[in-house]
Amino acid sequence: MATNGETETHSVFLSHLGSLPVVSDGVTYFKGHPVGQRSLSISQSVYDTFVKPFSPYIAKANLYAGPYVTKADQFADSGLAQLEERVPIVKEPTEKLKERIINLPVYHTAQDALAFGNEKKDYALKVYNDEYNKASNGQKSLVSVAKAGISTTFILSTQTIGWIAGYLTAKKDDVKEAVNEKTTSE
Structure with a gap:
C-alpha cells in the first residue's frame, strides 16, 4: 500500500470504476479535503500498524483465495460494464451530471x-x-x-x-x- 491514499490497484473493477468521471472527481475531491486527508492518514497508519506485520501470512492465504477474488473482480467489472450500457449517463462528465440534476x-x-x-x-x-x-x-x-x-x-x-x-x-x-x-x- 502506498502513502497518502495512493494504492496500487490490481483490480480490473476498481480501475474501471475509477475511470468514471464522477468517481474520479469524487476521489480527487476527497483527497484534497482536510477530512479526507486525515482519513487517509489514519487508514495508512492503521495499515502500517496492524496489517503490514501480517502480510506474509496473508500472502499465503491469497494463494488459495486468489482465483476466487479474481473471478469476483471479473464479475464486478462485467456488472459495471452492463451498468454503463444501460445507464450511459454515468460516463458523462461530472459538471454535466450536476447541471442535469439541478435542472430536474x-x-x-x-x-x-x-x-x-x-x-x-x-x-x-x-x-x-x-x-x-x-x-x-x-x-x-x-x-x-x-x-x-x-x-x-x-x-x-x-x-x-x-x-x-x-x-x-x-x-x-x-x-x-x-x-x-x-x-x-x-
Missing part, C-alpha cells in the same frame, strides 16, 4: 419539500418556546419543559386536525358538486 423538476420539488419541512419545524419550535416561556414563569425546571412539551403537542395536534377537517370539508363539497352535476346532466 424533482430536484426543485425536493428543495420545496425541504423548505416546507423547515418552515413547519421552525413554527413548532416557536410554539414550544412560547409555551415554555408561559410555563416557566422565569424558572427553568423539568416540570416547565414537560408542560411546554405537552402543551405544544396539544396545540399542534389541534391545528393539524383542524387543517385536515378543513381539507376534507372542501373535498366533500367538491364531491357533492360533482355528484349534483352528474345527476342533473342525466
Whole structure:
C-alpha cells in the first residue's frame, strides 16, 4: 500500500470504476479535503500498524483465495460494464451530471419539500418556546419543559386536525358538486 491514499490497484473493477468521471472527481475531491486527508492518514497508519506485520501470512492465504477474488473482480467489472450500457449517463462528465440534476423538476420539488419541512419545524419550535416561556414563569425546571412539551403537542395536534377537517370539508363539497352535476346532466 502506498502513502497518502495512493494504492496500487490490481483490480480490473476498481480501475474501471475509477475511470468514471464522477468517481474520479469524487476521489480527487476527497483527497484534497482536510477530512479526507486525515482519513487517509489514519487508514495508512492503521495499515502500517496492524496489517503490514501480517502480510506474509496473508500472502499465503491469497494463494488459495486468489482465483476466487479474481473471478469476483471479473464479475464486478462485467456488472459495471452492463451498468454503463444501460445507464450511459454515468460516463458523462461530472459538471454535466450536476447541471442535469439541478435542472430536474424533482430536484426543485425536493428543495420545496425541504423548505416546507423547515418552515413547519421552525413554527413548532416557536410554539414550544412560547409555551415554555408561559410555563416557566422565569424558572427553568423539568416540570416547565414537560408542560411546554405537552402543551405544544396539544396545540399542534389541534391545528393539524383542524387543517385536515378543513381539507376534507372542501373535498366533500367538491364531491357533492360533482355528484349534483352528474345527476342533473342525466
